[in-house]
Amino acid sequence: MSSIDYSKYLQYLDFNPEIAYAIVTISFNPIFWNIVARLEFKNHFLTKLTGSPYRGCYLLAATIFSLGIYRDSIYHGALLNQPTYEPWLDNTIVKSLAILLFSFGNILVLSSMYALGVTGTYLGDYFGILMKERVEGFPFNIDNNPMYNGSTLCFLATALWYAKPMGILVSLFVFIMYKIALLFEEPFTAFIYENRDIYEKKDL
Template sequence: MGCNWYNLEPACLKETYVGLINSVIFNDKWFKVAVCFIAFNPIFWNVVARLEYRTHVLTKLAGGARSGCYLLALTIFSLGIARDLSFEWAMRAQPTSPVLDSELIRNLGRLCIGAGQVLVLTSMYQLGITGTYLGDYFGILMDNIVTAFPFNVSNNPMYHGSTLSFLGYSLLQGKPAGLVITLFVHTMYSIALKFEEPFTAAIYAQRDAQRAKKD
């Protein structure tokens, strides 16, 4: 039997993984563009959101906190569309691996896409536009922590759902390059969370402390 992804012998696993990596065209223009968008987007929204928190620049520009948040939401959404399009175009130029060419892999890809979209859409439903797009940096805070689905299965369903969608599309298309990009997506989101979670927690802790003083 030849080496396949489901053959767990160390030598076969190494041969399979090396083969997948070697098939990736790292110098492709759209591959580079997709990677740049994936790196840039979370850096952008973290920098801009913190700038808003400290200077209220978007609130002043848009004429109000809610309008400023909507402006940021539109910008982030547009950058996300550009990222997704560049990823799709990058995948068109990348080779399909015979290792990933099976109905089982394609079905796994469909499952990942479905699960990812459920996490993203239900997260947006629970949080609304301002909750999804960093409204807390604008002083638009939620009354209580959301614990209903999907937050009872994931602390960060937007990020996890997006990562699953990238993974699912890559498996469905049988593209090793997509798996590399998916790993990079996961890495960038993990880095972003190290900045976002403590800062957001501090915002709500400050709000709770102010409420306690009034009581």
């Protein structure tokens, strides 16, 4: 039985400094917003800095959004310099799939932002800005974490559109990073809401 020659596939995975930096930016973002949100919850430093929990949350939201734009641009640029896998990925069917995934991913992200609002999307609960009730409509009725999963689909769609195998691996890394982030976020958010009488800001 002849062994499989994996070297011909590895040539399509170029772990260069650009892709390494893209991975750094992908890792940094959820680490950053979890640390900052926890510090705000414990010390209210953004609330004190801006004079209001709402302004503090908006400042964090603008920062997270800007970091996300920067991360996406770094990822996009790094992908363009990766080898293209023409035999299987560079065709009309895969590009059509990429369009569908990108569209659905953005629907999940944008609809969840609309349903949650700015403070609901950008960790307002750490500022004592709690939602009155759990959002159960679309897209939360089909996905518990539409923001993270939608973002992951957009990463994957971009990789498929450009036919870059490394992009597929990076998309898997994005998925794993978001899962790790949820291990920290979900229990803590549940704790805040279980004790909402203590942590909710009544006079915002």
